[in-house]
Amino acid sequence: MFTQQQYESLIISISQGVLTVRYGDKLTQYRTLEEMLKLKDLMEQELGINAANDEANKRRVFMKHSKGLKG
Numbered sequence: 203m204f205t206q207q208q209y210e211s212l213i214i215s216i217s218q219g220v221l222t223v224r225y226g227d228k229l230t231q232y233r234t235l236e237e238m239l240k241l242k243d244l245m246e247q248e249l250g251i252n253a254a255n256d257e258a259n260k261r262r263v264f265m266k267h268s269k270g271l272k273g
Contacts (some may be wrong), residue, residue, distance in 0.1 A: 203248065206249060211224060216239070221235070223238075
């Protein structure tokens with residue numbers, strides 16, 4: 203199980219562009235940013251982060267356009 207602190211450490215490392223994350227007294231080296239992003243998604247699912255906001259963040263946009271010609 204992941205902790206909020208582990209999630210925050212991962213986010214900080216991603217934002218700094220480094221592949222190394224310190225979780226308490228452990229240092230973890232990731233191979234790629236993609237690997238870190240997959241772990242981030244897994245942590246968000248497990249911790250319930252963004253799950254409640256998914257529906258709130260969805261918007262529908264309806265656009266109307268015309269050629270400006272009246273016929």
